[in-house]
Amino acid sequence: MDAMEKAKNIITSGKVVRAVLWIAGALVVVAIAVVLWSVLRGRSAGDAGTADFVTETIAPVDNKTTVIDVVAGDTLSKILSANGVGGKDINSIAGVLKSKAGITGLRADKDKIEIVRDGGPDTPITKIVVLPGPWRRVELTCDDAGVWNCNAIDIERDTRLVYRQGEILDGDSFYLAGMRANIPAGILADVYDLLAFEMDFERDVRAGQKFSVLYEENYHDNVHVDNGAVSVVSFDALRGNVKMYRFKKSDKTVGYYDPNGNGAIKSLKRTPINNAKVTSSFSTRRKHPVLGFTRAHKGVDFRAPTGTPIPSAGAGRVVARGYNRGHGNFVRIRHNGSFETLYAHMSKFAKNVKVGTTVKQGQIIGYSGSTGLSTGPHLHYEIIKDGKHVNPMTVKLPAINNLDAENKKKFLEYRATLDKAIEDLENNPKGFIQL
Ligand SMILES: [Zn+2]
Incomplete structure (x- = not known):
């Protein structure tokens, strides 16, 4: 078969013709939509897009697709059952998501779900898509035998x-x-x-x-x-x-x-809470704001409204979690080497952070407050090196990952x-x- 014949065969193949017609049809629909949109906005199509950046979802949105933003308190089961998916199907979907795509739960304010009904609204679901961020689509379809299949697609970036x-x-x-x-x-x-x-x-x-x-x-x-x-x-x-x-x-x-x-x-952060303003520095002598007399301030105070999450300054293990009159609710963490850190005046502790818990750098250990001897909500932060309090802002800290x-x-x-x-x-x- 020569090249010419081959080309003819391809062109006349029904499959290709159908695909071309489908694409042409889709283009016409898009063009009509763009024109309508421009007319409604009262401007020509040419002057659109003056903004530097436009953030868009990649997923196509039409009257067949419902897009759901996952918010706090949402679960896969809650979202699917609200969209008419039965309990047996939900279990099967959760199972295949876990085994085929490694997805065990939904993340609030990050993940999206698309419910696709090819026949339009109020028709049976043809596809469910989980979007863990903008770069991956996990498509779930149900075959004739009622088995859910999962297809994960990486979006080209x-x-x-x-x-x-x-x-x-x-x-x-x-x-x-x-x-x-x-x-x-x-x-x-x-x-x-x-x-x-x-x-x-x-x-x-x-x-x-x-x-x-x-x-x-x-x-x-x-x-x-x-x-x-x-x-x-x-x-x-x-x-x-x-x-x-x-x-x-x-x-x-x-x-x-x-x-x-x-x-x-470094193994520790000097400022555990990002962007927090120092309200009182480390010093060996200062007038205590509550006690009135002069005594050392063995840490640094950072401004932090009640409830501000407090991350651990470094990886380590919680060695104390409790209350005393001065520190109020506090957590102490032992890090690798000779360092310990202490976080005081917390309004509450993070769930799952107890004595013996291993924490990562940046993991939330509690929330700021004003418990103990404190004049207002803040984080009092101490670094203890070889049993001695040191100035968190100036102490030389070991690097990790050399x-x-x-x-x-x-x-x-x-x-x-x-x-x-x-x-x-x-x-x-x-x-x-x-x-
Ligand atoms: Zn303090």
Whole structure:
């Protein structure tokens, strides 16, 4: 069969014709919808899309599809039964989701569910789709024998590196300066988290200081969907430039490193609660606000409205959880090496955090309050090194995740490519680097 004949066969094959007709039909429907939408909005189709970024759901939405945002208190069973799915089917769906897609529960404010009825509203369900974030669709269909099948699809994403630079102005906070520099709030929170290992935002930040961030933006079909990781962060702090690079080791673990390849993530955080303002510093002598007489303040106080979640400053094991007159409700955690941390004046403890519980860095251990000797809601935070109280803001903290010789060599090569990317984007601030 020659090429010409082959082409003819393909063109006349009924399957292809049907597919072409279907696509053409779909395009016509989309075109009509766009025109109608433009007319209703009172503007031409050409001037749409002036916003820098439009965040859209990837899933098609039409009158056959109901999209449900998972909120606090929702369960798969609650959502499905509200949409007319029977108990036996719900159990079968939960089973296949777990065994085939590794999904054991729904996450509030993250996951979505689509209920698809091909025949339109009030007809039987043809498909249920679980969307754990924007990059995966888990489609569930029921076959004629009543068995639910599961098909997980990864959504194609393209990732771009973008670069933003900012400067602290008089009377500014890092947060305000970051927003002004067009850095998204989520990225800013990550940056703060990283810098907090090296910087004391109370004392190290001054007007005139410059900072920059290289981070990932994720796109699907040229639409900005969400942001990825922070690749490089740099801040000209009072004590010198603080710079961190994200790097994946050969064992696939990801960490942040200083320009020389030393681990930038420390075993403990100086400020457990992000962005919390210091209201009272560590000192060996101060007038106690409640007791009135002078005594040492063995920790740092951070402003925190009642109920603010308190994360553990580092990985470790809970060695005390209780109440005393001074600290009120407190938790003490023993970390690797010689460090312990203590968190006082809590309004309540986190469920499942008891004496003996192993906690991760960042895991919520309780909620701020004003129990014990306290004049108002705040977190009183102590670091104890070898049994002695030390100043959390200045104590030298051990790095975790250091690099061996082989990984360090790779890191330095990778760092050079990131530095080159920054150099390119400094000359082209609106540009991006396609990954
Ligand atoms: Zn205190």
